[in-house]
Amino acid sequence: MIGRITGTLLETHPPGLVVDVGGVGYELEASMTTLVALPGVGEKVSLYTHLTIRDDAHLLFGFAREQERALFRALIKVNGIGPKLALAILSGMDENAFVRCVMEDDVKSLTRLPGVGKKTAERLIIEMRDRFPHWQHPDSLPLDGGSLPNASRPAQDPLADAEAALVSLGYKPAEASRMLSGLEGEGSTEAMIKAALARRMAG
Incomplete structure (x- = not known):
């Protein structure tokens, strides 16, 4: 099992990234929460990882925080939740917000996430409430509500990249386009994605 990697960030193509470790480029997938916390391309990065082994592929997922990997x-x-949907959930809200949704039975907020219908939201609330003590003590969760720093990286077409990233997370193309409408001035791809997700969650 690969638990953590440290190396040079070579490239990002949300929701993917490549990290060079001793001359070997590791391809990872990550949530938007992690992607916006990354340093610039060419800089050193250290990520907690989770390896999923399938018959047709070995998939490596990266996380900026150990708490995010635990979640x-x-x-x-949870029955019916695969890695792709888990990343979509983590992209739409951080650990604190998810904990609050579960503890407050907030089905409405969970159903705003791509791929999460009412039944899935209810299942998440029931099953995750029992699992919280096993993966994260509530007192150790950061409660300041602070935002993650945006990474400043050049992109050839940030708007197109942001739309493609949202589609890869499960949003329909038309919906992704609406979410990004008017956000061209946000700058980087990651900044636009974060703003679009915040707008979506606000309803």
């Missing part, structure tokens, strides 16, 4: 691992144990 990812708890999510994929």
Whole structure:
């Protein structure tokens, strides 16, 4: 099992990225929460990882925080929640917001996430409430509500990249386009994605 990697960030193509470790480029997938916390391309990066082995592929997922990886691992144990949907959930809200949704039975907020219908939201609330003590002590969760720093990286077409990233997370093309409408001035791809997700969650 690969638990953590440290190397040079070579490229990002949301929701993917490549990290060079000793001359070997590792391809990873990550949530938008992690992607916006990354340093610039060419800089050193260290990520917690989770390896999923399938018959047709070995998939490596990267996380900026150990708490996010713990929540990812708890999510994929829920019936009907695979790695892709888990990343979409983590992209739409951070650990604190997800904990609050579960503890407050907030089905409405969960159903704003791509791929999460009412039944899935209800299942998440029921199953995750029991799992929280096993993956994360509530007192150790950061409660300041602070935002993650945006990474400043050049992109050839940030708007197109942002739309493609949202589609890869499960949003329909038309919906992704609406979410990004008017956000061209946000700058980087990651900044636009973060703003679009925040707008979506606000309803």
